[in-house]
Amino acid sequence: MGETDPDSHPLGDAATAAFDAPAPEASHDEDDRLTPGFVDAVIERVEAGDVEGARALVDPLHPADIADLFELAPSTARRALAEAMADRLDGEVLAEMNDWVRDELIGELNANQVAELAGQLDTDDAVAIIADMEEDDQRAVLRALDPDDRAAIEEALSYPEESAGRLMQRELIAVPEHWTVGQIIQYLRDNPDLATDFWEIFVVDHAHHPIGTCKLSWVLRTPRDIAISDVMQREQTLIPVDMDQEEVALRFQKYALISAAVVDPAGRLVGVITVDDIVHIIQEEASEDILRMSGAGDGDINEPVVDSYKSRVRWLLANLLTALVASSVIALFEGTIARMVALATLMPIVAGVGGNAGTQTMAVAVRAIATNQLTQSNTLRTIVREIRVALLNGATVAAVIGVGVTIVFHNPTLGMVIAAAMMTNIFIAGLAGVLLPVTLDRFGADPAVASSVFVTMTTDSMGFLAFLGLATLSGLTG
Amino acid sequence: MGETDPDSHPLGDAATAAFDAPAPEASHDEDDRLTPGFVDAVIERVEAGDVEGARALVDPLHPADIADLFELAPSTARRALAEAMADRLDGEVLAEMNDWVRDELIGELNANQVAELAGQLDTDDAVAIIADMEEDDQRAVLRALDPDDRAAIEEALSYPEESAGRLMQRELIAVPEHWTVGQIIQYLRDNPDLATDFWEIFVVDHAHHPIGTCKLSWVLRTPRDIAISDVMQREQTLIPVDMDQEEVALRFQKYALISAAVVDPAGRLVGVITVDDIVHIIQEEASEDILRMSGAGDGDINEPVVDSYKSRVRWLLANLLTALVASSVIALFEGTIARMVALATLMPIVAGVGGNAGTQTMAVAVRAIATNQLTQSNTLRTIVREIRVALLNGATVAAVIGVGVTIVFHNPTLGMVIAAAMMTNIFIAGLAGVLLPVTLDRFGADPAVASSVFVTMTTDSMGFLAFLGLATLSGLTG
Known part of the structure; x- marks a missing residue:
């Protein structure tokens, strides 16, 4: 699957030279993104029926840029674009395309067309495309694939989503340990069906257990008569086939x-994962943290509006509930507020700055957990550290707001009340900001999932409680 | 620099096998992190003066794990640990170590010791260590380096921070285009001083301009008498030496x-960047987005408390100022609140849910910009899209809160007022959440920098204004 004849090395798959002379209509801006002028020019020609003209523009593009072109085109223009570019819309372009845009395009193809595209791809890319389809469509595509490809893809689909088994390619070079470097080179030259792009050679025993690995640069630098077992590195990182992709990336x-x-539960070599797929995962997982902390779901700008609505409104409704908690705290003090309306003016300051302090701490904790920097060994130390930062922050902000309010309202008691409330709330914010993600992680939950909704609930409620409570106790309104 | 004798392939640098038999005290947990028990055991032995015992535990560890050990050890124990592990604390361990922990350790070494460590490393890792030092210390270390290493590092330091010039290694394999595959293999075997780990061979013309590149797997699969120019890929991505690292990663x-x-302004090949460094950058840049959006500065749990305080308190004080804007909006309506204190109870709900809606949109926009998915071509479309999501979200949340307030307060007018205010605020939140990062990006600013402070200011102020304004206009308070 996805093999190129080794005699005609895949020059056509080359990355576009960054310094190449631009087309008459400059296709890329200085950040290597397609220019709006270029995108418009392609769409205009397609819509005017000038397929030749549109293809002349698109032909020099790298598959990744063609994928971008589809993403940047308005969704109403994508179908016509796909028809005009049918021969360039190959597996490689699809593999680079945003999931939502790709699913939209694939939805318009029949099973045989999808099978043909999938057949051009490495297993991992083919699986990514097929996994997103409806079950019926999936079965139809699998039936249309040739038997080897079907077996490979069906096996990959049997592994859980986001696991190493889904990510791996099955195309790899494995050799027995008694082979010499010369034998390996001969084997590679004599077998045109082998993978063309690979970075390491795996050495396996008779039961296909990996026992060593050898970078190609070492193979190249070693005389032909040396045995691979004398050159290979015996210690290597083996990835269990069911390992989560985030763990693989780490x-x-x-x-x-x-x-x-990649090894199966019996320790047999079943595939290889390469770093170019990992790069996407690191990007994805980090984005996921930002989006989840904000309660924005998948948060893709190509997602259908209704899907975005569904994933976001859930958290807004959850936020409505948590806001009711803060609101009911205020309700406890309606009498106090009625006697001194200025309190209503000032209370959002205490809550707001506390919320910001909590979010700061939480962002630091979530990232430290995600990158394996915050572990059980340093949890306590990190909590103490965050408390110290919170105390310094709290003292500073409390002093500023306390003095300010004293001066503006000519009321030192009010100044002291707001300063004490601010200090308390920033301290609680720091504590909640680190404890909440750490606790979620300890119980196996995702520390990023909408932590911000709960941290904000805490800082809002405690801010109002501290401020209005202290105002009441201080006799300020008395 | 950093060369290993090619006859004794660098087996010692091997990654630890994930399935290796554990030490008596299991060193790693199932997520490949050092266990607290193991870290404690090492520290206890070091503190008890049992250097042998401590080293027996540490010896089987991979350099990346030794780096983790230093990070996880309490900072008071790090010096003694460094003394006990002096011979394992090599350049590779330092290259893997968190910047803050590394700087702390390096601060205790003299210039000759640092120079010796730096001499073991590839240029990019050596530069990373030396760049962080004070200018005087830096000069002393450079003087202590051997002249070739010094020249390489000084040149790297002349490039801007976070540029390709800082990231690149100068060790690479470049050959003239008329060479055959056989000549290249012979050249690699005959020259023990060449780089040992490389993934591609660069083909250059007489002026050292790169004209093609060849993956090692292609070299291995091509007969010896074929010229490299017949096999190489002519189109390649060239990285200008002054390109920003985020752009390089994309x-x-x-x-x-x-x-x-990597090429200099004259187009000459000056270095190579490999993907293992890029993986770190993608992780860093994505973390930066989360931390900046939250106003948490560098946000590293190893950063000294005072540094964290300084970077965070700035944004809390900025937030204090923006909170004053919201507060002054409330002050305009003190009369209204005095007549109906329930308004003070309800107003944070409108502001809070609006703030959450704004953060959701902003998180999506910031990530789409950072990953080059949101460009000029689809800005307008994305804004329209976010408005549609905001209208749907607004309508839903407004209906829920409107009905709820009507029932609880037996006051349909109050229900309609809060529903209309919520609708307005979620709409404004969506608009601000996408417009703010897009505008910052258009003017060349970082769209993530504390956008949340400004989005929250908008949603707080507009939430209070809409709710209290409508309440006043509706005649609710007579």
């Missing part, structure tokens, strides 16, 4: 891997 | 690169 990062062997 | 991601040539 391993790649920690050990600076370019590729890694 | 290129690697877009074109699925493993390594890429």
